[in-house]
Amino acid sequence: MMITLPSRLAPLIEQRVSELRDSTDTGPLGEDYRSIAIHYGALPLYADIGGCIALKPTGEWLFFHSNQRWNPPEEVEPLDANAWRAQALRVGSKKYPELAEMLPRRPDGARDCEPCSGRGHFGSRDCAWCGGLGWR
């Protein structure tokens, strides 16, 4: 799914993708993240046991399933779930602070998330229903 990025963010995300392409990060996900930057031109923001969520400078969100390597010709699909995009932005904006302005603001009349009682987490684990926001 495409979203409209704030215009000043697209070049910043492009720069982050470029930095990631040239990165020498050898951490647990370093090679996989670099592959997403190289092959998809996308910035990985969040990964868990299910897969990885990445954002392109065009505003397109991608999801890579974890049952594969994260490089072509493996399976990748658009990401439509608002809660997962919020989760990826919350986590990704800790590393890339410029993304914080894209976090959804709680609209008037939004309800507290029932599963997490509005906390956004269960202890140290983020709530998957609301993406850690605490409301839906």
Ligand SMILES: [Zn+2]
């Ligand atoms: Zn919740």
